[in-house]
Amino acid sequence: MTLVDFQAVDLGHGDQIVLPALTLSIARGERIALLGQSGAGKSTLLTAIRQQQQDAAAWCPQGHGLVPLLSVYHNVYMGQLERHSALANLRNLLRPDPLAWQAVETLCDELGLEGLIRRPVERLSGGQRQRVAIARAFYQQRELFLGDEPLSSVDPHQALRLLEQIQARHDACVIALHQHRLALSHFDRVIGLRDGRVAIDAPCRELDLARLDALYPDARSADDRGGDAPGEPQAATEFSAATREAGRSAP
């Protein structure tokens, strides 16, 4: 069953068309890795999917979109802001709702943020902020997870664990990332953008690292790099090791 559908749609920003005449559909249950070099249009596509999906999609934006002065609790609570009245939200700002507090605390524990629920986000590390943004997306409790590089600020082991948690909590996901080995080992399908179009759209089982290199004009061959992903050689190696540790076989 189709979840997302674009038929010859121009996607962009105002007058600037980034992805002209885009035709793309995503089925329920699909786990999609969205790849492409910087500026290829990944955020543009994710934003368009989000606009189309409205209430069905949990959103984890690039740069996190957190309010630095507010606590972890209040930032995560924002995931359900529109489900409550303005009065209830104001009251919660001053005196947190006990049930919401308990739910957020459970999420924090699950995501390795134990003991940080009261701390202002401005006093967290980059990786901790990223996990708060993921917690806020989890708190939305949606079918589809849309993530714009949600694994970019954490170490490879944490990234693997976070990805598994994201996928366990959502029926479908579209995640922009730069870790190619992870894309091949933990997703069903890769959508790769290059030069304003979908250059790759295929099941992961039909792809390899060399095919993914074609998305990057200045990439060295996978053999030259010893099989690592562009710009992420160390991370890719560590991902591979982390994947093996987790009992999976990385490609």
Ligand SMILES: Nc1ncnc2c1ncn2[C@@H]1O[C@H](COP(=O)(O)OP(=O)(O)OP(=O)(O)O)[C@@H](O)[C@H]1O
């Ligand atoms: N708000 C905006 N207004 C105008 N142009 C924009 C805007 N946001 C992005 N663009 C342009 O659209 C193109 C695609 O940008 P986009 O952010 O979708 O790329 P991306 O693949 O997500 O890049 P990155 O990996 O660096 O985040 C780029 O040329 C960018 O300069």
